[in-house]
Amino acid sequence: MSFSSWRGVVGMVNPTMRPGMTEEVCRLLPEGIGLIPLFLNISRGTEDEFEKMMPEYEKLIAVLAEQNCDLIHPNGAPPFMVHGFKGEAKIVANWEKKYNTPIMSVAQNHVRALHALKAKSFVGATYFHDKLNRIFAKFFEDAGFEVRGMAGIEVPFDKVQELSGEQIYAHIKRSYLKTKGADAIYMLGSGWRTLNIIETLEQDLQVPVVHPVTARVWEFQKRLFVREPRTGFGSMLRELP
Numbered sequence: 055m056s057f058s059s060w061r062g063v064v065g066m067v068n069p070t071m072r073p074g075m076t077e078e079v080c081r082l083l084p085e086g087i088g089l090i091p092l093f094l095n096i097s098r099g100t101e102d103e104f105e106k107m108m109p110e111y112e113k114l115i116a117v118l119a120e121q122n123c124d125l126i127h128p129n130g131a132p133p134f135m136v137h138g139f140k141g142e143a144k145i146v147a148n149w150e151k152k153y154n155t156p157i158m159s160v161a162q163n164h165v166r167a168l169h170a171l172k173a174k175s176f177v178g179a180t181y182f183h184d185k186l187n188r189i190f191a192k193f194f195e196d197a198g199f200e201v202r203g204m205a206g207i208e209v210p211f212d213k214v215q216e217l218s219g220e221q222i223y224a225h226i227k228r229s230y231l232k233t234k235g236a237d238a239i240y241m242l243g244s245g246w247r248t249l250n251i252i253e254t255l256e257q258d259l260q261v262p263v264v265h266p267v268t269a270r271v272w273e274f275q276k277r278l279f280v281r282e283p284r285t286g287f288g289s290m291l292r293e294l295p
Contacts, residue, residue: 062124181211217246
């Protein structure tokens with residue numbers, strides 16, 4: 055282990071070649087946590103494409119396991135959620151046994167983040183269509199949550215990163231007020247660049263936000279026994295590490 059990674063090393067498998075999320079994670083990680091990012095090339099963002107990705111994920115998980123990572127994080131919620139709550143848990147458990155390494159999927163990370171915030175209900179926001187959103191909602195319902203909404207914003211999969219934070223804020227606020235509230239707001243998808251709206255959403259709507267980037271940085275710290283709170287990115291990093 056290199057000196058620069060004295061607090062631990064995380065291997066991360068990104069689902070697309072899209073830049074942005076990896077840089078955000080690096081900026082929010084405490085000093086001393088190393089990150090080894092590898093990339094898949096999901097390009098269409100469709101159910102059939104997601105369903106076929108587990109063998110591709112496993113190839114890169116095997117590569118990261120050879121690097122003796124302290125934690126492996128296959129990133130991308132939809133490719134795992136399409137297998138259902140129990141199916142996804144079985145896939146991850148089998149990988150952990152096979153590669154003898156802790157593995158943290160995004161889907162499980164989001165469930166744990168909601169539990170950490172003591173949320174029993176939430177309003178979700180995505181950039182996917184209604185059929186996939188129903189699959190995502192069922193995943194969380196099977197995990198024990200009340201899903202009061204899971205609304206997608208209409209945008210081509212390869213243009214998600216071009217949405218402004220203000221557009222996404224407005225979409226989430228409308229959904230939250232339409233459903234008359236919940237214990238939390240949940241944002242599915244790392245493609246959009248939305249760190250800048252977390253604090254505003256929490257202040258305006260008075261509920262915590264589970265954001266894919268801050269949720270993973272929170273659990274990276276928890277898994278590696280690091281506690282380094284950060285301000286300016288919502289309650290998860292400010293209060294929970």
